[in-house]
Amino acid sequence: MDTPETFLLRAGELLGPRGLSRDPELVQPWLTDWRGRYTGRAIALASPASTEQVAQLVRLCAEFAIPIVPQGGNSGMCGGATPDESGTAILLSLRRMNVIRRLDPATREAVCEAGVILQTLHEAAAAEGLRFPLTLGGKGSATIGGLVSTNAGGTQVLRHGSMRAQVLGLEAVLADGSVFDALTPLKKDNRGFDLKQLLIGSEGTLGIVTAATLRLLPALADRAVLWAGIRSVSDAPRLLAHAERVAGDALEGFEIMPRHSLEAVLAHVPGARNPLQGEHAWNVLIELAADRSRAEGLPALAQELLESAFATGLVEDATIAANEAQAEAFWLLRDEIAPAERALGPAMQHDISVPVAAMADFIEQTAPRVEARFPGSRVVAFGHLGDGNVHYHVLAPAGAVRGEWEGDEGKQISYFVHDLVTEWKGSISAEHGIGQLKRDELGRLGDPVQLHLMRAVKQALDPQGLLNPGKLVPLAPEGASP
Amino acid sequence: MDTPETFLLRAGELLGPRGLSRDPELVQPWLTDWRGRYTGRAIALASPASTEQVAQLVRLCAEFAIPIVPQGGNSGMCGGATPDESGTAILLSLRRMNVIRRLDPATREAVCEAGVILQTLHEAAAAEGLRFPLTLGGKGSATIGGLVSTNAGGTQVLRHGSMRAQVLGLEAVLADGSVFDALTPLKKDNRGFDLKQLLIGSEGTLGIVTAATLRLLPALADRAVLWAGIRSVSDAPRLLAHAERVAGDALEGFEIMPRHSLEAVLAHVPGARNPLQGEHAWNVLIELAADRSRAEGLPALAQELLESAFATGLVEDATIAANEAQAEAFWLLRDEIAPAERALGPAMQHDISVPVAAMADFIEQTAPRVEARFPGSRVVAFGHLGDGNVHYHVLAPAGAVRGEWEGDEGKQISYFVHDLVTEWKGSISAEHGIGQLKRDELGRLGDPVQLHLMRAVKQALDPQGLLNPGKLVPLAPEGASP
Secondary structure: OHHHHHHHHHHHHHHHHEEEEEHHHHHHHHOOOOOOOOOOOOOOOOOOOOEEEEEEEEHHHHHHHHOOEEEOOOOOOOOOOOOOOOOOOEEEEEEOOOEEEEEOOOOEEEEEEEEEHHHHHHHHHHHOOEEEOOOOOOOOOHHHHHHHHHOOOOOHHHHOOOOOHHHHEEEEEOOOOOOEOOOOOOOOOOOOOOOOHHHHOOOOEEEEEEEEEEEOEOOOOOOEEEEEEOOOOOHHHHHHHHHHHHHHEEEEEEEEEEHHHHHHHHHOOOOOOOOOOOOEEEEEEEEEEEEEOOOHHHHHHHHHHHHHHHHOOOOOOEEEEOOOOOOOOHHHHHHOHHHHHHOOOOOOOOEEEEHHHHHHHHHHHHHHHHHHHHOEEEEEEEEOOOOOOEEEEOOOOOOOOOOOOOOOOOHHHHHHHHHHHHHOOOOOOOOOOOOOOOOHHHHHOOOOHEEEEEEEHHHOOOOOOEOOOOOOOOOHHHHHHH | OOOOHHHHHHHHHOOOOOEOOOHHHHHHHOOEOOOOOOOOOEEEEOOOOOOOHHHHHHHHHHHOOEEEEEEEOOOOOOOOOOOOOOOEEEEEEEEOOOOEEEEOOOEEEEEEEEEOHHHHHHHHHHOOOOEEEOOOOOOOOOHHHHHOOOOOOOOOOHHOOOOHHHHEEEEEEEEOOOOOEEEEOOOOOOOOOOOHHHHHOOOOEEEEEEEEEEEEEEEHHHHHHEEEEOOOOHHHHHHHHHHHHHHHHEEEEEEEEOOOOOOOOHHHOOOOOOOOOOOOOOOOOOOEEOOOOOOHHHHHHHHHHHHHHHHHHOOOOEEEEHHHHHHHHHHHHHOOHHHHHHHHHOOEEEEEOOOHOOOOOOOHHHHHHHHOOOOOOOEEEEEEHHOOEEEEEEEOOOOOOOOOHHHHHHHHHHHHHHHHHHHOEOOOOOOOOOOOOOHHHHHHHHHHHHHHHHHHHHHOOOHHHHHOOOOOOOOOOOOOOO
């Protein structure tokens, strides 16, 4: 019996029939990432039911030198949870570990196993008059483990931070099968390196997140959604600063979109309506939100923000959603940009960030450079201006063939955009992570000191290199020590 | 010429006469920590003027295998910036690097060199209508580099988090003399491990912080300070939860003190007055604060909090400071506890934390155990209940001799308190760090998996072991691999 067979036999004994599958019908769906960019192979699909089973499996993998690819909801954007094509790795699904171990309204904390789905946590929090302040498109499939491992973002980062800011405690299985238990939330703890921070966002390359203690907030009592038309994108950061001054902590969202995107959405979504009468070069969606401690003053605050923005000439026109249905309709215009733009033809999408204050200048100054270098292309940037993070789409020239253009001119465009971002001291991955999609780009453009440090930490924590190999950590330059 | 002489010659050439001193009069004052617990020796005092000089010096130290002890304001509580007695290390002061490189009111960011004094940053922020939301007793000498390296706490952690939460960007010199430059603040950046988090709180054992980008907030427009008397410490977390519900984000401080402490302060501070008429087993100081976006509603909010706390029987008596002078007087009662208790006789002080919701129970249940085990001793716990962090003082029995008792029975008391904290899944260092004071206790009580991980990271980032040796990272158990 060869090595993998012995390994699989022992893994099967450990995990039982529900915990280990080689049935292609069960395994296949998880071998392709949801965007369909990557398809890999695996010797089996492991679905442990407990942290202890994960730990035992990892020890077994270490013994047999079997690579491990952890996977949550398989809704990542960068192929970080898809094995390579060698077929040597085991796919480790955390989806069976889906228990909310504790949800305490008094302390506003939830201890969730890695496989808990984001939407499930939202519902459990809401049932207690609370909310979990992070959401994103894939909430119906994204898991807590995946969200922690990729330090996920979403539309509420402006006010509440990314996943890192929600994590009060963490449990993970390390490369040697030991269990890192830091689930107990201590608001203050200065006992050395904050190792939990190292695991957050490490995409399963340093350890496998099995559970997390998360913070909850009081449920929202009210929100006000504003829509404004502005003259140019360079007015957006001024409006943002103004909104921060007037609304303070009540400011929960600040999203921008160019006229092109709004028109695409109006054409794409049946019944969608422009909130304003005239046309504006750029549109801004502003959300103010309040729990019961300040809900009473919210309408007046929204009104004050609107009027003062008018008075100072920051906006050309603006309106406040009259009710919750209208508020939803405003947000729909924002959420439908990506599909609407996709319907127009092929595009290269870039999840980038620069310092918040520089984003408007970045868009204004780089878009002409991209469009000049790649004639017929068109830059459409929209999204989380308040986070310095926009989705920087470059639409293909007319006549480009979907499925061909992306790997050809599209690739050159991405290199160029990443070069520009690096020039502006920004990030080539604001919220989606690195995975396999951007690993080589990170290697090409990352700061050599930081890359060296990353490799040193990886080597120290996973000397066998079995945790999610080929993801995130760029290869060392040839001839260099790791 | 022996090795240190050659090293000193080259260091002198590098740093110039102002940058390197062997004059005992200049060096001596920095060889003892400010509490006077530790005195060490050093081959010289280096005071580089720039990050580049720090980097060159560290490279030189690596070449000659000279240990480096970084130091800021020398106001740490755990001897983390004091060299050992071998005299082999160089003391590296960051105090000459005291430039605020940038303070931008629009983005509310300040880039401070490591040697900038906290008070200086407070003043610079105030001059722009802003504030830096972290303060502590040593603000007149504590430096930004030291605050970052120890992840300092203070009285505003409840609302704003510890130093980690203020750091948007970081610059540090690593063990090989390379410069880790992550100063550019990106609100979203998912390019792999967040290495900056590893350096924060690592007490100079992984790198030497040379600068940080810090977040600023709008200046406070108003505050309301409440003083309440409560029946027992177990009512404190209920009052805290109530205050959070009513005041939301306006809640900025929640400090508790037992009757014993208040009486000690009233006896110790001339002119100090009890804010309430009667006597109460426990007293609570609550601060609400607001920037201009919500200042208007603050007095009403304080009133609502007070009245609802009365109505539900959460407080026996309570009052709101009528003006700023009275607010200051309330805070003085809190700030003077430590000196007032010290004046009563010797005491062992413990900077500990447990989960916020468990702190009242911890005090109620452990104090009798300590007092029973060490007859005549008395537990006095006070401070940041809202952070799950109290100063847990154990006063010596009558007749104990100051200077003798501490190393004898006092030491046994500390072991016992740390055992209790560990039993309750708390931290033996909530905000002061580990340094040399608690390194062996961390080794004794720390989770073996986490200790192993710490050593692995230390080994990976500082293979020569030259960065602040003997601090923070516990020794490996005998016979174990590092």
